[in-house]
Amino acid sequence: MHELAVTQSILDISLRHAEKVNAKQIVTINLVIGRFSSVVDDSVQFYWDMIAEGTIAQGARLCFERIAAEMTCQECGLAFEPTDETFACPKCLSPKVRITKGEELRVESIDVE
Amino acid sequence: MTQRIPIVENILSANDNMAVRIREALDRANVYAINIMASPGAGKTSLIIKTLEALKGRLRLGVIEGDLATSIDTDKAIAAGMPAVQINTGGECHLDAVMLADALPKLPLINLDLVIVENVGNLVCPANFKIGTHINVLIASIPEGDDKPYKYPGMYKGVQALIINKVDLLPYVPFNMDYFQLGVEILNPGLVTFPLSAKTGEGMNVWTDWLVAQVKQKNK
Numbered sequence: 564m565h566e567l568a569v570t571q572s573i574l575d576i577s578l579r580h581a582e583k584v585n586a587k588q589i590v591t592i593n594l595v596i597g598r599f600s601s602v603v604d605d606s607v608q609f610y611w612d613m614i615a616e617g618t619i620a621q622g623a624r625l626c627f628e629r630i631a632a633e634m635t636c637q638e639c640g641l642a643f644e645p646t647d648e649t650f651a652c653p654k655c656l657s658p659k660v661r662i663t664k665g666e667e668l669r670v671e672s673i674d675v676e
Numbered sequence: 677m678t679q680r681i682p683i684v685e686n687i688l689s690a691n692d693n694m695a696v697r698i699r700e701a702l703d704r705a706n707v708y709a710i711n712i713m714a715s716p717g718a719g720k721t722s723l724i725i726k727t728l729e730a731l732k733g734r735l736r737l738g739v740i741e742g743d744l745a746t747s748i749d750t751d752k753a754i755a756a757g758m759p760a761v762q763i764n765t766g767g768e769c770h771l772d773a774v775m776l777a778d779a780l781p782k783l784p785l786i787n788l789d790l791v792i793v794e795n796v797g798n799l800v801c802p803a804n805f806k807i808g809t810h811i812n813v814l815i816a817s818i819p820e821g822d823d824k825p826y827k828y829p830g831m832y833k834g835v836q837a838l839i840i841n842k843v844d845l846l847p848y849v850p851f852n853m854d855y856f857q858l859g860v861e862i863l864n865p866g867l868v869t870f871p872l873s874a875k876t877g878e879g880m881n882v883w884t885d886w887l888v889a890q891v892k893q894k895n896k
Contacts, residue, residue: 565769565801572687580683590678594687599830601800632829634862647826650862658858662833668804670683 566606569668570614573607576670577620586675589620593674597667598632628671633664691805694773698780698808705785708891709793711771711807713831714815715824716797719841721752723815723874724792728756730884735789735891740779742771742796759783770802771795790891799824803834810894811836818842822852825859832863837870839883844873 573592581589596602604627615621635642636652637659643652651658686692702709714720728737739760754760761782763775771793783791793809795802803812812835816824819842825832832838838860846853860867870886872879 565805568691568768568772568805569687572690575690576683576685576687580681580685584679584681586679586681599833600804601830645826648823650826650829650859658862660862662829662863666830668687670685670687672680672682672684674678674680676678 565601566603567610567614569602570607570610573611573625573670574614574618574620577623577673578618580673581619581675584675586619588676589623589673590676591624591626591674592620593626593628593671595628595630595667595669595671597630597665599662599665600668602668604629623673630664630667632662634660635663636660688804688806691773694777695806695808698773698776699810701780702785702791702808702810705788706895707785707788707791708894709791709809710887711793711795711802711809711812712815713795713799713802713812713835714797714817715799715820718797718815718817718820719874720794720797720815723839723841724794725752725756726874726877726880727792727884727887728758730880731790731888732757734888736787738783738785738788738791740776740783740791740793742775742794759788765796769796769798769800770805771807772805773807776807789895790887799828799831801830803831811890813837813839815839815841816856818845818849818851822850822856823859825856825863829859829863832860832867835864835867837868837886838864840869840871841874843871843878844876 577589577592631644633642634645636657638657639655641652641654650660652660712720737758739758742763761779763779814831814835870883872883
């Protein structure tokens with residue numbers, strides 16, 4: 564359900580930046596969304612079509628760049644995609660790993676006319 | 677002509693900014709606040725009630741309850757003699773900073789030392805939405821299973837304390853504590869953890885003493 568709040572924020576941020584350059588229309592919104600951010604593209608798109616109506620962002624295309632989860636082993640340096648059963652390093656089996664990618668949740672840029 | 681405008685802005689920045697303002701308001705009133713999160717059925721409300729009972733007379737307490745629609749939890753807190761405010765999220769799966777900003781003035785903050793916020797029962801998204809409290813606390817519980825850090829890493833990463841509730845059920849439920857704690861350690865190294873049972877009271881005093889120490893340290 565929280566995609567409504569997320570979508571509203573995407574709209575607010577996009578409109579604020581578009582207004583700064585007196586844009587007439589927002590054409591594309593480029594989003595970067597990591598695996599750990601628990602945001603579902605389809606839900607964002609669903610809400611988008613409703614809430615962008617009547618704004619200069621109406622009809623704008625949402626481009627989702629999905630970032631896979633990545634962990635990096637602190638012992639051997641291997642970067643790997645964790646499963647949802649274990650986070651240990653698949654090479655040296657060390658449990659000393661840290662999340663290095665997948666927490667992104669940002670508006671990267673917009674294309675305007 | 678199409679023009680690209682670089683933005684690079686966190687999507688939840690508006691919420692984060694509001695959370696900063698809430699923290700400032702809490703600090704001005706010299707109130708410590710904690711945000712309690714867990715899946716439905718982990719024992720949030722009973723742990724809070726037991727915590728309130730244990731801290732009665734030691735700290736002045738208030739409660740904010742997030743819930744989808746009912747006020748059952750708030751009624752329990754009021755029955756325990758605490759000022760309590762209900763936030764009905766109307767279907768939203770988490771509390772956000774704006775909801776807190778509305779609810780907080782309804783508590784007599786100036787007369788309180790500690791505010792306990794009970795978030796909506798959900799292991800997916802509440803940790804993404806900062807609400808301005810000083811710490812986030814996650815309640816895990818034994819019957820949920822030992823794989824939850826691996827399934828819901830965002831929640832385990834986003835907290836400053838972890839309670840493992842219902843340890844009295846360990847003899848009856850398959851739960852590999854080493855496997856569980858390994859996942860926690862990877863996501864949140866050195867996380868302070870309190871194994872306890874809100875039902876039997878086992879381990880409760882370690883948690884409540886720690887909480888009192890946090891509040892006292894802040895209010896120094």
